[in-house]
Amino acid sequence: MLRVSLTGPESTGKSTLAAQLAAHYGTSFAPEYAREYLARSGPHYTAEDLEEIARGQLMAEAAAAAAGHRVVFCDSDLLVIKIWFEHSFGTCPEWIMQCIDEQQYDLVLLMGVDLPWVPDPLREHPHLRQQFYDLYRRELSERMSNFAEIVGSGERRFEQACFLVDELLRPTTSQSIFAENFLPYRPMHYTLTTPACHATFSAHGAELTSLRTPDNGLEYIWAADPAVWARHAPVLFPLVGRLPDDAYSYAGRAYKLPQHGFARDQEFAVLHQSPAELVFQLHHDETTRAVFPFAFELTITYTLREAQLTVRWDVRNPATDQPLLFSIGAHPAVRCPLLPGEAFEDYYFEFDHPVTLERHLLKGGLLTGQTAPVLNEERELPLSYSLFSDDALVFKHYDFNRLVLRSRKSERFVRFQFDGFPYLGLWTKGPGAGFVCVEPWYGVASPDGRPGELSEKEGILTLEPGQVFTAAYTIEVG
Numbered sequence: 001m002l003r004v005s006l007t008g009p010e011s012t013g014k015s016t017l018a019a020q021l022a023a024h025y026g027t028s029f030a031p032e033y034a035r036e037y038l039a040r041s042g043p044h045y046t047a048e049d050l051e052e053i054a055r056g057q058l059m060a061e062a063a064a065a066a067a068g069h070r071v072v073f074c075d076s077d078l079l080v081i082k083i084w085f086e087h088s089f090g091t092c093p094e095w096i097m098q099c100i101d102e103q104q105y106d107l108v109l110l111m112g113v114d115l116p117w118v119p120d121p122l123r124e125h126p127h128l129r130q131q132f133y134d135l136y137r138r139e140l141s142e143r144m145s146n147f148a149e150i151v152g153s154g155e156r157r158f159e160q161a162c163f164l165v166d167e168l169l170r171p172t173t174s175q176s177i178f179a180e181n182f183l184p185y186r187p188m189h190y191t192l193t194t195p196a197c198h199a200t201f202s203a204h205g206a207e208l209t210s211l212r213t214p215d216n217g218l219e220y221i222w223a224a225d226p227a228v229w230a231r232h233a234p235v236l237f238p239l240v241g242r243l244p245d246d247a248y249s250y251a252g253r254a255y256k257l258p259q260h261g262f263a264r265d266q267e268f269a270v271l272h273q274s275p276a277e278l279v280f281q282l283h284h285d286e287t288t289r290a291v292f293p294f295a296f297e298l299t300i301t302y303t304l305r306e307a308q309l310t311v312r313w314d315v316r317n318p319a320t321d322q323p324l325l326f327s328i329g330a331h332p333a334v335r336c337p338l339l340p341g342e343a344f345e346d347y348y349f350e351f352d353h354p355v356t357l358e359r360h361l362l363k364g365g366l367l368t369g370q371t372a373p374v375l376n377e378e379r380e381l382p383l384s385y386s387l388f389s390d391d392a393l394v395f396k397h398y399d400f401n402r403l404v405l406r407s408r409k410s411e412r413f414v415r416f417q418f419d420g421f422p423y424l425g426l427w428t429k430g431p432g433a434g435f436v437c438v439e440p441w442y443g444v445a446s447p448d449g450r451p452g453e454l455s456e457k458e459g460i461l462t463l464e465p466g467q468v469f470t471a472a473y474t475i476e477v478g
Helices: 012-026 031-040 047-067 079-090 094-102 131-143 154-169 286-291
Strands: 002-007 071-075 107-111 147-150 189-194 195-202 205-211 247-251 254-257 269-273 277-283 297-305 308-316 324-326 328-330 333-335 347-363 368-383 393-396 402-407 413-417 424-425 435-442 461-462 468-476
Touching: 002 079, 002 205, 012 071, 012 154, 012 324, 031 047, 047 071, 047 079, 047 094, 047 147, 079 094, 079 131, 107 131, 107 154, 147 154, 154 247, 189 277, 195 297, 195 308, 205 308, 205 468, 254 297, 308 328, 328 468, 347 393, 402 435, 461 468
Parallel strands: 002 071, 002 107, 107 147
Antiparallel strands: 189 195, 195 205, 247 254, 269 277, 277 297, 297 308, 308 468, 324 461, 328 435, 333 435, 347 368, 347 402, 393 424, 402 413, 413 468, 424 435
16 A cells, blocks of 8 residues: 655645545545544644644554555645644654654655645644745655655646656556655756855755855855744745735735745746756746736746856746836855854955945835945955844945955855846844845835835836846855
């Protein structure tokens, strides 16, 4: 009996898809026992309740396997209980950890968070789904589980899942492919390699996830620790920064769009891969149209030359009768400090020439209209967590296109080049966060106030039908 688990955060369609798959393949599925248990006992629970839920989940899976045919589906699994336990009570019982280690699924379907949140009295965390999703993905990767990420509309999710299950069930000329615990599905992570550097990317968000020098194994990109900040280097599109109330209007209609847009949480297609170049692409669909009423084609090209990574964006307006209004920006997070024995305060940004800078202040992610001086004809900006106590440093009208992150205790550096970008952000999460972000932007956060018309927002770019916008920046390590 093959076992397929559907796992992931709340309100991601696990129960619906599990029932659909069981009906399609003429078999059984184990329902999520937590829902049955909490429906009886109420939404408040203790650690002992979660242990009872874990036991009930195991019993439900055993019962489904006994009634199944060829393959059985599990709506949720003990990994859900583990992450739930650790979030709520700081730890997870050893017996549950042991069961997870011993319990192998032939395939795990990790459900994406791109479906709208559906309120339910038994659901708790509408704003933490991405954080939990990243936790699931990291756990499955570290356990070397055979998993695939399921995204898109309900119909698309069903099609993706059926393709994967069909591959799992399909015999080869000599034996079933599952006899070797092998599933030939498209990989979700991609690597570019030179003798000087290895770069790894995820199709989820077309995000750079690792930049490492192989001679010493030094990692330069932040590990996306969900306890601090659960991203590596997200692409900001079609919005940079926050809108008042996360809302805007266009052509007389009101829309909601989260901070930094939606591209960072979308699944990109891979158009091309070679040892030195990787090309991702994202198109509009009905989901994006609901929050962003424009046709678009976003192509992201990564090129690795020695230890320098070039990131190029091409945004095309495929419409024939409507302009495309958008912003786009980068948000790469570099580990800081890079080496043991160093501190965040040992690092500084170095400029090519003396610069005078004033920051545009933020409150709640929105510009206040006030500014504050940062540098006066100086070539170095020393880092400290207090520098970021009032959120990111936002610069406009600056006169440099390159800066270098350096340490006073080692020769390691990260060099950023960003010609032509009108805005720049520098940011870290707060005291103790082990990273700093360098963020060149075509776009900027809105001022505090009421939601406004998108066409009047500062930094918004306009593409007429058929036009293409191109921009690029580079990251070099050494």
